[in-house]
Amino acid sequence: xxxxxxxxxxxxxxxxxxxxxxxxxxxxxxxxxxxxxxxxxxxxxxxxxxxxxxxxxxxxxxxxxxxxxxxxxxxxxxxxxxxxxxxxxxxxxxxxxxxxxxxxxxxxxxxxxxxxxxxxxxxxxxxxxxxxxxxxxxxxxxxxxxxxxxxxxxxxxxxxxxxxxxxxxxxxxxxxxxxxxxxxxxxxxxxxxxxxxxxxxxxxxxxxxxxxxxxxxxxxxxxxxxxxxxxxxxxxxxxxxxxxxxxx
Amino acid sequence: xxxxxxxxxxxxxxxxxxxxxxxxxxxxxxxxxxxxxxxxxxxxxxxxxxxxxxxxxxxxxxxxxxxxxxxxxxxxxxxxxxxxxxxxxxxxxxxxxxxxxxxxxxxxxxxxxxxxxxxxxxxxxxxxxxxxxxxxxxxxxxxxxxxxxxxxxxxxxxxxxxxxxxxxxxxxxxxxxxxxxxxxxxxxxxxxxxxxxxxxxxxxxxxxxxxxxxxxxxxxxxxxxxxxxxxxxxxxxxxxxxxxxxxxxxxxxxxxxxxxxxxxxxxxxxxxxxxxxxxxxxxxxxxxxxxxxxxxxxxxxxxxxxxxxxxxxxxxxxxx
Numbered sequence: 219x220x221x222x223x224x225x226x227x228x229x230x231x232x233x234x235x236x237x238x239x240x241x242x243x244x245x246x247x248x249x250x251x252x253x254x255x256x257x258x259x260x261x262x263x264x265x266x267x268x269x270x271x272x273x274x275x276x277x278x279x280x281x282x283x284x285x286x287x288x289x290x291x292x293x294x295x296x297x298x299x300x301x302x303x304x305x306x307x308x309x310x311x312x313x314x315x316x317x318x319x320x321x322x323x324x325x326x327x328x329x330x331x332x333x334x335x336x337x338x339x340x341x342x343x344x345x346x347x348x349x350x351x352x353x354x355x356x357x358x359x360x361x362x363x364x365x366x367x368x369x370x371x372x373x374x375x376x377x378x379x380x381x382x383x384x385x386x387x388x389x390x391x392x393x394x395x396x397x398x399x400x401x402x403x404x405x406x407x408x409x410x411x412x413x414x415x416x417x418x419x420x421x422x423x424x425x426x427x428x429x430x431x432x433x434x435x436x437x438x439x440x441x442x443x444x445x446x447x448x449x450x451x452x453x454x455x456x457x458x459x460x461x462x463x464x465x466x
Numbered sequence: 467x468x469x470x471x472x473x474x475x476x477x478x479x480x481x482x483x484x485x486x487x488x489x490x491x492x493x494x495x496x497x498x499x500x501x502x503x504x505x506x507x508x509x510x511x512x513x514x515x516x517x518x519x520x521x522x523x524x525x526x527x528x529x530x531x532x533x534x535x536x537x538x539x540x541x542x543x544x545x546x547x548x549x550x551x552x553x554x555x556x557x558x559x560x561x562x563x564x565x566x567x568x569x570x571x572x573x574x575x576x577x578x579x580x581x582x583x584x585x586x587x588x589x590x591x592x593x594x595x596x597x598x599x600x601x602x603x604x605x606x607x608x609x610x611x612x613x614x615x616x617x618x619x620x621x622x623x624x625x626x627x628x629x630x631x632x633x634x635x636x637x638x639x640x641x642x643x644x645x646x647x648x649x650x651x652x653x654x655x656x657x658x659x660x661x662x663x664x665x666x667x668x669x670x671x672x673x674x675x676x677x678x679x680x681x682x683x684x685x686x687x688x689x690x691x692x693x694x695x696x697x698x699x700x701x702x703x704x705x706x707x708x709x710x711x712x713x714x715x716x717x718x719x720x721x722x723x724x725x726x727x728x729x730x731x732x733x734x735x736x737x738x739x740x741x742x743x744x745x746x747x748x749x750x751x752x753x754x755x756x757x758x759x760x761x762x763x764x765x766x767x768x769x770x771x772x773x774x775x776x777x778x779x780x781x782x783x784x785x786x
Contacts, residue, residue, distance in 0.1 A: 338599075342580060346571060357564065370649075373565075381649045427610075430607050435604065444759045459761070
């Protein structure tokens with residue numbers, strides 16, 4: 219089984235989110251980048267397939283050279299090789315089109331992407347990719363087993379979960395549950411040394427125009443201070459929620 | 467040319483999010499000088515959508531569509547959008563709508579923006595505001611394609627009753643084959659889900675153990691709320707994973723979020739920040755959640771929560 223894991227290069231959760239150029243660009247100054255958490259659960263599940271079922275695992279990112287340390291980290295965790303499509307990630311559609319070419323050229327059976335990235339949260343690339351390449355698709359995937367070309371997956375739904383049967387070629391939007399937090403791997407020194415020698419191939423992009431464009435950004439209005447209610451005066455909280463916040 | 471909207475139902479009954487997306491679509495239709503056509507699948511009371519602004523409902527009745535299937539449902543919407551010549555399609559932020567929307571976007575060659583929080587600021591170029599950076603910012607995004615798909619965040623627009631009437635048309639779409647088959651669904655039918663809830667009551671490690679969740683559930687019951695928990699609580703196995711809210715858990719966009727014994731780690735706050743009103747109950751006045759909350763009580767949950775339940779019961783009785 220040939221597995222491709224899509225890796226988004228995203229600001230660490232604790233990063234300050236600011237914008238520059240008249241609030242039209244994300245301010246990367248001082249921002250630490252990490253593997254998108256939803257992708258890391260998928261990568262770790264892919265390593266399980268590699269170790270238990272002899273799968274090969276490649277990782278891919280659509281982005282500039284600045285994303286390579288994130289791909290090297292994925293290699294240090296255990297992926298066999300990395301591909302970087304050399305173009306900025308402009309919108310979900312354009313990224314999906316670039317990935318579709320990588321999947322078609324590489325003949326992958328299983329594509330594991332994250333449910334959503336924690337920067338743009340669009341939750342659209344995996345589904346678009348599946349639609350473009352004509353593969354089966356499972357969103358919000360919290361469990362995945364593959365036996366030959368058959369697959370069994372569990373999808374988180376509103377208020378519960380759903381078990382589905384499907385087959386390869388398959389794209390999933392994965393999340394926590396594919397593996398647990400405690401299963402995530404911190405690259406060790408040997409992994410980091412080996413990752414330096416593993417292939418990281420830069421491919422030139424296919425010609426695609428984005429369909430959407432973020433023209434400006436804004437931050438939420440600053441929040442007022444919390445209104446503290448005395449623990450002995452719960453009536454006041456009920457009153458505030460009813461008459462002031464109007465939520466009960 | 468009408469605005470097309472996908473209205474999700476469960477056991478024949480429309481979800482609140484369905485009425486909200488129709489209300490939203492009506493506002494977009496007014497901006498663009500057109501009307502709203504809703505697509506409903508196996509819904510019992512399609513007329514209800516007229517009250518929220520739909521002029522027409524395309525009603526699909528098909529037993530084989532009882533289990534949700536993203537590819538089939540996307541195919542139905544694609545067929546409807548092409549028949550109607552719709553330039554804008556509106557869907558909700560439910561798990562199912564978010565599942566089908568990217569497939570529909572490919573089928574319609576449509577640009578898609580999710581997590582939209584307001585009516586378009588401009589219809590030419592078509593520009594919508596949506597949350598980004600896990601609720602730490604908003605982006606204003608233009609959609610350049612001829613056909614556009616808008617995914618509306620739950621509880622962001624609200625319900626607007628316009629008192630209109632909708633004509634109901636039977637719709638027999640072409641339905642594509644799907645390689646994904648539902649084998650089983652595991653869902654609590656007696657509880658409101660986090661995604662559908664207007665109020666969410668959430669517990670953290672401050673509750674000391676799973677045996678203490680009785681009062682959380684009771685509080686949720688009094689409020690008609692969903693129950694949720696912080697990440698450590700689900701990692702410790704005190705509560706099921708499906709209740710974990712936060713960046714890597716479920717997002718929450720309720721009207722009221724009550725956090726009990728949750729300190730408010732940045733990953734947690736990121737996931738719940740689009741809730742409108744936040745209440746925190748915590749013994750530690752330095753807990754970061756107090757900076758994110760609208761109302762707070764510094765106190766012991768084991769004393770405060772039972773009192774709150776009692777007061778809310780009295781409030782409900784007085785306002786029944």
